[in-house]
Amino acid sequence: MNWYAVRAIYRFEMARARRTLLQSVVSPVLTTCLYFVVFGAAIGSRITEVEGVSYGAFIVPGLIMLMLLTQSVSNASFAIFMPRFSGTVYEVLSAPISHYEIVLGYVGAAATKSVILGLIVLATANLFVPLEIQHPVWMMLFLILTACTFSLLGFIIGIWADNFEKLQFVPLLIITPLAFLGGTFYSINMLPPVWQTITLLNPVVYLISGFRWSFYGMADVNVALSLAMILLFLGGCLTLVWWIFKTGYRLKA
């Protein structure tokens, strides 16, 4: 195991986040806070409680998950896309480093950044609404697993994309709509029966539901199913990454 290489990539990526603190940390935290203000205070004042939880507190897990998904994908995709775009990826490809170690460095850094952001948003939310976390260990597990899974997805997108438009395509046009429609701001039990069934096709529903369960002990779907969905998605992403390195797709001629 080339730990020095993993550390070098990890530290390089974390240093990039520190250099771009406004974009990396302040911007997503501010955006999430605006959601609290608009949805929690303005709309929440008209919706008293959802299944016994105040609306402001109810949306917290969904908002953290929304930020976690988009930031994980953006961070990891940008991390590998930029070396490809600038040509500096030659150094990583010619170094005595295995595919796993490359992924560990880039995805590990992206997931770390996302988890830190998630915890900052959680702390910020606590300033607006009273929070309780019934299952803190599960909360951290869901947070870390989701961050790793979507960072892997971002890594795949960063290799697939050959321009900046494609790089933004998945986070903006797929992840964000799925998160909005996946129960961030409502319980799927509030939907008509037909839409409840259709919504179950949205994988983000399972992530938000499981994460919300770790806070309030209530879930739209069985928590075991949520965990299984995350693991399934994680397995799918790992398989795709393995294939990318095996074939050299978009990395090696």
Next chain:
Amino acid sequence: MSSSSLAAPRATRRGDDTCVPATDTRSAQAVVRVTGLSKRYDDGFQALKDVDLEIRRGEIFALLGPNGAGKTTLISMICGLVNLGAGQVTVDGHDVVRDFRAARACIGLVPQELHTDAFETVWSTVSFSRGLFGKPPNPAHIERVLRDLTLWGKRNNRLLSLSGGMKRRVMIAKALAHEPSILFLDEPTAGVDVELRREMWELVRALRDNGVTIILTTHYIEEAEEMADRVGVINGGEIILVDEKTELMRKLGRKQLTLHLQEPLDTVPASLSAYSLELAGDGHELVYSYDAATDSTGIAELLTDLKAADIRFRDLHTEQSSLEDIFVSLVRESR
């Protein structure tokens, strides 16, 4: 550019990420061995055709070839940037696919293009390279490399603020950060001024003196002529020739004797038809081509016959064909 302490290879620690020769007695001489290497890209372009090549330990090997000849593909396959097609490559006895860690740990690569992380500082980007190649931090070594490349004063500068020549030096510093025993330089002096080019030549010689094997591709034949111990010529994906530079110039180099005539000639007299003579300069110059490697060049006989034919000259000089002439001739012949 100082050349006092340039990155000599130090195989002090045995491990996957350290350059240690494999226990293959054949590798003692050939540090890079390419056998039957072929490469066809997805678009059908055959970049390499059954290439065999051996690079000797401690030499400066110049790989010459026109654009699209396969130089960069060959280097990229050895360094792991391009998937291997048919064939095998070993570096210091290590197969570059099966034993990629040990093979790549020996190699430093300076690519043709200036690929840099614009917002990184010189120090951080060179330190990053060392870590990437599995070496523990060694500020003293990084400082030595930066000083040798006259980059020490710029160590805290961001790369975007550096000139093209400075960026080129940073690329070399990055390649030397992990103390490689083999250095690939792909067009190292492309686009740099004459002064910096000469400094780079000094640097390359200093590296070789410290035991580093250098493989360079270049368009500047003058560069190969100045530095290389051996020369390989590649064209159309095939190695046309590999030889010692001096031997190559001796065998394939031609010498010419030019006589500046007192009276111009319309044609070469029939009495001199036994000699390889050509008229130049509107008949004012008689050019005699001969093989300098043979015992008898024929010059003495020619001068006697010129006197007999009453052809007088006021001056004469000789010229030897350069490596460039040889290269152009070889590439033309292979087409």
